[in-house]
Amino acid sequence: MSSIISIQNLRKAYPGGFTALKGVNLEIEQGEILALLGPNGAGKTTLISTVCGITVPTAGTVTVGGFDTMTDYRATRDLIGLVPQEINLEPFETVFNSVSFSRGLFGKPRNDAYINRILEQLSLGDKKDSKIMALSGGMKRRVLIAKALSHEPRVLFLDEPTAGVDVELRKDMWDIVAGLKADGVTIILTTHYIEEAEAIADRVGVINGGEILLVQDKSDLMAQMGQKQLQIAIKDPVAEIPDALSAYALERSEDGISLTYTYDTTGERTGITTLLNDLAAAGLVMTDLQTKQSSLEDIFVGLVKETT
Amino acid sequence: MNIYAVQTIYRAEMKRFFRTIMQSLISPVISTSLYFIVFGAAIGSRIDQVEGISYGAFIVPGLIMLSVMTQATANASFGIYFPKFTGTIYELLSAPVNFFEIVLGYVGAAATKAMFIGVIILITAFFFVDLHIAHPMAMIAFLVMTCLSFALLGFIIGIWAGNFEQLQLIPLLVITPLVFLGGSFYSISMLPGIWQTIAMFNPVVYLISGFRWAFFGTADVSIGISLAAIALFTSGCLAVIGWIFRTGWRIRQ
Numbered sequence: 435m436s437s438i439i440s441i442q443n444l445r446k447a448y449p450g451g452f453t454a455l456k457g458v459n460l461e462i463e464q465g466e467i468l469a470l471l472g473p474n475g476a477g478k479t480t481l482i483s484t485v486c487g488i489t490v491p492t493a494g495t496v497t498v499g500g501f502d503t504m505t506d507y508r509a510t511r512d513l514i515g516l517v518p519q520e521i522n523l524e525p526f527e528t529v530f531n532s533v534s535f536s537r538g539l540f541g542k543p544r545n546d547a548y549i550n551r552i553l554e555q556l557s558l559g560d561k562k563d564s565k566i567m568a569l570s571g572g573m574k575r576r577v578l579i580a581k582a583l584s585h586e587p588r589v590l591f592l593d594e595p596t597a598g599v600d601v602e603l604r605k606d607m608w609d610i611v612a613g614l615k616a617d618g619v620t621i622i623l624t625t626h627y628i629e630e631a632e633a634i635a636d637r638v639g640v641i642n643g644g645e646i647l648l649v650q651d652k653s654d655l656m657a658q659m660g661q662k663q664l665q666i667a668i669k670d671p672v673a674e675i676p677d678a679l680s681a682y683a684l685e686r687s688e689d690g691i692s693l694t695y696t697y698d699t700t701g702e703r704t705g706i707t708t709l710l711n712d713l714a715a716a717g718l719v720m721t722d723l724q725t726k727q728s729s730l731e732d733i734f735v736g737l738v739k740e741t742t
Numbered sequence: 743m744n745i746y747a748v749q750t751i752y753r754a755e756m757k758r759f760f761r762t763i764m765q766s767l768i769s770p771v772i773s774t775s776l777y778f779i780v781f782g783a784a785i786g787s788r789i790d791q792v793e794g795i796s797y798g799a800f801i802v803p804g805l806i807m808l809s810v811m812t813q814a815t816a817n818a819s820f821g822i823y824f825p826k827f828t829g830t831i832y833e834l835l836s837a838p839v840n841f842f843e844i845v846l847g848y849v850g851a852a853a854t855k856a857m858f859i860g861v862i863i864l865i866t867a868f869f870f871v872d873l874h875i876a877h878p879m880a881m882i883a884f885l886v887m888t889c890l891s892f893a894l895l896g897f898i899i900g901i902w903a904g905n906f907e908q909l910q911l912i913p914l915l916v917i918t919p920l921v922f923l924g925g926s927f928y929s930i931s932m933l934p935g936i937w938q939t940i941a942m943f944n945p946v947v948y949l950i951s952g953f954r955w956a957f958f959g960t961a962d963v964s965i966g967i968s969l970a971a972i973a974l975f976t977s978g979c980l981a982v983i984g985w986i987f988r989t990g991w992r993i994r995q
């Protein structure tokens with residue numbers, strides 16, 4: 435797989451002096467769905483805006499399809515469609531005209547058949563002559579997507595597409611994204627819903643405080659999430675873990691009255707039964723057992739905590 | 743050059759104008775008629791002639807200039823301010839267009855609308871007064887240049903404005919007084935001495951004077967100076983716009 439977007443040492447300091455991006459490096463692969471996960475103020479919108487040309491980088495380079503976003507901006511912007519976080523639409527315009535306007539702005543000749551097809555795909559067909567101000571919030575989001583797709587982009591940025599939308603629309607949105615991926619469109623979406631990243635992304639990036647903390651295949655992350663911990667409380671504190679139990683890689687708490695065993699729920703055997711037998715054989719008396727699952731949320735919260 | 747983008751912006755702006763065609767055209771027709779009735783008939787009957795021209799005809803160039811300047815400014819400033827207000831500016835900034843194409847679309851449309859209104863006023867004037875245009879080509883050239891330069895000014899105001907009040911402020915506080923004091927309804931030579939000197943600092947005097955020369959062949963200042971004034975004004979606006987686009991002032995951070 436080759437990168438369609440390459441971001442190198444990207445820094446962005448806003449005029450007020452605030453540094454929203456602190457040297458971001460990120461490779462986005464052709465045809466993938468990348469979810470950027472991060473809390474409010476992490477720099478997600480700034481990162482997208484810089485790639486799309488809405489803000490100017492302070493330092494670093496961004497290439498899209500091999501073109502530099504600063505020197506070859508026509509070529510890069512041609513490839514990109516952007517669905518902004520805010521619902522920015524002209525209220526008095528009709529849906530069709532608004533989408534057609536976007537296409538023209540991106541330098542494509544008028545193509546009503548194509549616009550109609552997108553509107554149909556986004557279930558906006560019967561709304562095409564409605565004024566935008568007459569639409570519901572969910573419909574307006576669809577209009578934003580239609581506008582972003584109007585010039586047939588190869589890369590689509592969706593900035594928190596499902597923030598504040600109902601469950602049904604969110605599900606629709608995921609279907610739309612899956613359809614676009616099938617057409618070969620590379621999709622980058624930001625979200626602070628972990629389940630969203632889980633549901634649709636190929637890779638997940640975590641961003642906080644203007645830095646990318648991790649980018650991983652979702653399956654690897656899921657594997658980490660498959661891990662569970664068994665906490666074993668024991669009656670008499672142990673100074674060290676008996677040699678007979680060394681194979682289990684147990685962790686001993688400082689006070690010595692609790693041992694933690696990490697196991698993989700997706701594996702064939704968890705090893706719990708033999709562990710419990712071996713514990714008893716080693717003469718340890720158990721007073722309590724407790725299991726804990728690490729979720730993407732834990733990983734995420736852990737990562738974000740480390741940096742603040 | 744992204745010619746489709748220029749066309750798209752231009753058409754969308756013109757559509758806004760035609761959507762409200764009645765308001766857009768009726769109001770200048772009515773206000774012009776009122777000017778002719780009040781100034782032409784009521785005052786004109788006492789002034790009878792200015793520099794050998796009937797007062798009713800004398801005010802025609804000034805009336806056209808008054809409307810054209812305010813309309814060009816208002817249209818262009820609104821045109822670029824509105825996307826900032828609704829947030830749709832993100833689209834202009836992320837599209838493969840350069841600043842020149844954006845200006846061409848918005849300023850071109852604003853200037854066209856102002857031209858329309860100027861022509862409508864001229865046609866209305868023919869119903870009220872006897873008009874003979876001495877230099878029609880020069881008249882058109884002056885009209886076009888005025889529309890363009892004030893649309894450029896309006897574009898700058900629209901970029902600068904942070905709210906609707908500010909959008910109205912400059913036209914209200916600067917342009918309208920300058921136009922009224924710029925000899926729309928009188929000849930500068932009719933002013934008492936010191937005011938004639940002061941008037942010479944008003945750039946609009948040169949534009950109205952040049953425009954009046956195109957109509958009647960006489961003017962307060964020579965046509966060469968008028969041309970130089972409008973060229974200076976246009977290049978000033980262009981320089982400011984060039985600077986805005988280089989620095990991204992108030993649009994691209």
Ligand SMILES: Nc1ncnc2c1ncn2[C@@H]1O[C@H](COP(=O)(O)OP(=O)(O)O)[C@@H](O)[C@H]1O
Binds near residue numbers: 474
């Ligand atoms: N125009 C701006 N001027 C100054 N600071 C800004 C501007 N836009 C965003 N920021 C700051 O940059 C940081 C990142 O913002 P943003 O990229 O919008 O985060 P996210 O999209 O992840 O919520 C925030 O602290 C925000 O306050």
Ligand SMILES: [Mg+2]
Binds near residue numbers: 478479519593
């Ligand atoms: Mg954001």
